[in-house]
Amino acid sequence: MNAAAERLPSSDTALMANALRMLAVDAVQAANSGHPGMPLGMAEIAVALWDRHLRHNPRNPQWADRDRFVLSNGHGSMLLYAVLHLSGYALPLDELERFRQLHSLTPGHPEAGVTPGVETTTGPLGQGLANAVGMALAEALLAREFNRPGHRIVDHYTYAFVGDGCLMEGISHEACSLAGTLGLAKLIVLYDDNGISIDGHVQRWFADDTPSRFEAYGWNVVRDVDGHDVDAVDRAIASAREASRPTLICCKTVIGRGAPTKAGTHDVHGAPLGAAEIAAMRLALNWPHAPFVVPQPVYALWDASVRGAQDEAQWTQRFAAYRERYPREAGEFERRMSGALPSTWPDAARMLVQTAHEAGQSMATRKASQNAICALAAALPELLGGSADLTGSNLTDWPACVDVQGGEHGPTGGNYLHFGVREFGMSAVINGVALHRGYLPFGGTFLTFSDYARNALRMAALMKTRAIFVFTHDSIGLGEDGPTHQSIEHAASLRLVPGLDVWRPCDTVETAQAWVSAVQREGPSCLLLSRQSVPFCARSQAQVDAIACGGYVLRDWAPDDASGGLVCNGEAERAPRRVVLIGTGSEVALALAAVAPLAEKGIAARVVSMPATTVFDLQPPAYRDTVLPAGVPRVAVEAGVTAPWRQYVGLEGEVVGVDRFGESAPASAVYAHFNLTHEAVVDAALRAISRA
Structure with missing residues (x-):
């Protein structure tokens, strides 16, 4: 037995953490597939967050003002499934026993819309972190838009667990740099700093000074927290909640903590422990229970149903007072969080297309798109747009748009985002905004740079996020910039993505309809638009x-x-x-x-x-x-x-x-x-x- 696998104490917090550990290893063993190392190493971190800080209601996973939790290192999905099961979500024990099996509620990586309590689909590393940035952004903007003195109806945090892999992926730089610039203070990221990835000890290929990197982004950083000390993690989270900037909490952990011979090695990262190792682990943890057996006292320690229902009831009372004082705003907030379009939408949509039809103008479809956006913004207050440093080329802005900027107290209000040269980050942040609800987000870049954003587009289709991706300069028609910028294969490749609507309109009328269809769709859409002018086509109604x-x-x-x-x-x-x-x-x-x-x-x-x-x-x-x-x-x-x-x-x-x-x-x-x-x-x- 190595030092990392020493017999652990039997306090309440230890029992809670060990319940997570044993459910995780038993499920991975039963499936003969999975990643036990991260759940074992992050168990105490999960206890500190979910038991002492996270505001959520297992009886209503869609409560509007709940805290959002993102497991960016989604390969450790059994940690999340165990937490959801133990805290009272509609995820029965037999679903944990069916981990990674066909049609179970416990797929290999967390999937939004499959498992109650899962906020976003994660697995491609770093994207969950970027989604969390989008969720925190949506919270901050909604708070600016709807909160009133004495009435804070939007007041929640976004938490994310990340590992070394998430921070090695380039998207983490794109998203976290933006989060620091905007000052998303209610974003708290807990870093599982265990120094191990699939290939072994990461110092051979990941020797970054990660805390300094995040400080350079403008983040608050809490260094060298003992990730196996629930009280230490608790204190770090409490301090992060008081910060005026996003926070990275660096938790020193041992991967596979509790496994007698495999803790601290890459062998525990992505493979079942084996029957002998699990039997020895039960002895080391003083956990005499059979696989998938959790004592009732441990369930009682974990159950968050009563507390969650009370938290939501208190918010409901606050919202009722808000409704009485601000009835129009209350109705608008409920509509937008439900994802419903305004009652005036059918007329606005019809007018948008009809206006283009009657005008009969020839122009580039990127310009036709800008005209459509201008009309849509007047009809849809939830429209939130932006561009990856190509606003003047994508034509994604409109005369009445207001730039979102970082401020001393978080991002200023507004409805237009300058994402900078961050195509992948922009697209994943947009997914997070859409998942949070309250906004209908879109973002623009050149079509050829959809390659940079490609995996976020795939995740949008997989999750059915209501997000719109505007891609201009759609062909060789952009001319002088040449083959590096001329899209040849991109339209075809995007059309291959299941669940992704791809529009390439021929004129102003088709562009207007493309926007209408994208707005109305419960899923993502791509609009491929020309740089060059195209002729108007006369049509019958x-x-x-x-x-x-x-x-x-x-x-x-x-x-x-x-x-x-x-x-x-x-x-x-x-x-x-x-x-x-x-x-x-x-x-x-x-x-x-x-x-x-x-x-x-x-x-x-x-x-x-x-x-x-x-x-x-x-x-x-x-x-x-x-x-x-x-x-x-x-x-x-x-x-x-x-x-x-x-x-x-x-x-x-x-x-x-x-x-x-x-x-x-x-x-x-x-x-x-x-x-x-x-x-x-x-x-x-x-x-x-x-x-x-």
Whole structure:
């Protein structure tokens, strides 16, 4: 038995911590899979936080003013599951016994929406920490917006557990630098400083002076706390709650604390301990109980249901007094925390699209997006936007927006955030804001930099967060910046993410509808917008309404002849040959420009605008078949990789696109260089028809 695994005392706090330890190792052993080291090492830290500081109500995990807890080092999920079970959440013991099993409430990493009490999905290290920054930001802004003298209805903390891995990931720098700049004082992070990662002792690859790093960010740092001393951690948290800056509490711990031969080694990080080690551990901890057996006195020590219900009842009384004094604000707070849109939203949404339709303007879709944002901000007070240092290019601001800035007492109020050059951090912070509720967040950058943000976009889709990602400069059409900035594969790759709506509108009307659809959706959306001007497309009202389907007929076979004939040389004839031209974004104009040359060759062309393949694919088959009828040759055109469009045109169809990186030149020259022209669309149509 090594020093780290010495027999532990039997105080109440020790019993609480050891209950966590044994539930964790028993669950990992039963699953023959998991990460026991972190739960063993952070058990006392969990006791200090959850028993002495965290305001939460197991009977109502969605209580608006609860403290938020994020397990950023989500591989240690059994620590959280054990805490939730013991403190009274609807997570029965048999779910812990089914750890990591199909359809259990205890998946391998915590998942929001699966397990009661889990605030965010974690596992990709560092993102939980960034989500916590977003939650703390939402709390601070809501407090500024809704609290009144003598009436503090928004007054909670955000706590996060992190490990070495979270702090090694670059996103931790992006998010924590921003948190320090904004002064998010109600963000408290507890660092499991055990010096071990999967490969071994981290000093060989992680020798940072972490406390000084966070002090440089402007954080309050509590150094060298004994993470196995509940009282010491308790004091550190209490001091952090009084700080005027975000706090990092550096807790010195031993990974796998309590395991007789494996504590303090990387062997305990990510593998079951084994039956012999667990048996020896029971002796070392003086825990004589069978697997998954917790004595009732220990349950009584952990149970937070009564205290949580009392905390919520006290808040409910305060909110009732607030409602009596500020009825409009109370109603607005409840609406926004529920995620409901205002009663005026349907009219505002209709007006937004109709205004764009009636104006009939040609412009870049990034500018059309800014016009939409301006209208949306007037209709949606919960809109909270920003950009990763590209505001003037993304056009994500609007005349009435107010910048959020750091202040002596935390961030100032406002609705626009300058995220700095932090695409990944911005996207994960946005996810945290959305998870907190109260705001509808969006953030902008160039489409090519979606690569930096990619895993946060994936997590948004996995969690179904109501977040909007604005990506401008969406193709080779951005021109002179060249291949480093010209998106070729990005639209296609984003469309592959399950649950992520991707809009690439062709003009002002489609851009307005894209925003409306994104606002109304219970899930994330990406808007891919052009730098260059695109022409306005005239439409009927029925076509305007059809944009929401993601794909629709923009120009039918014979727009010059209502009888269905084709005008050739001034005489109406029945067209013997037909083709469907599918375009998206700025390339819809190329498809439209190909109609007349094809007509001259006796070919009737239907133009289908496909602003959102991800939405079109979910339409009923009958609708899709009406738009893309079987047996008619098809051509797709997009300034991007061609392979994904085979889903719509088939092997016998044609795709006009770009399958190599771009070039630095004016947009028109780049389009010509890559043969992205209406003439190329005509030639492709002829080839497709010849094979029909």
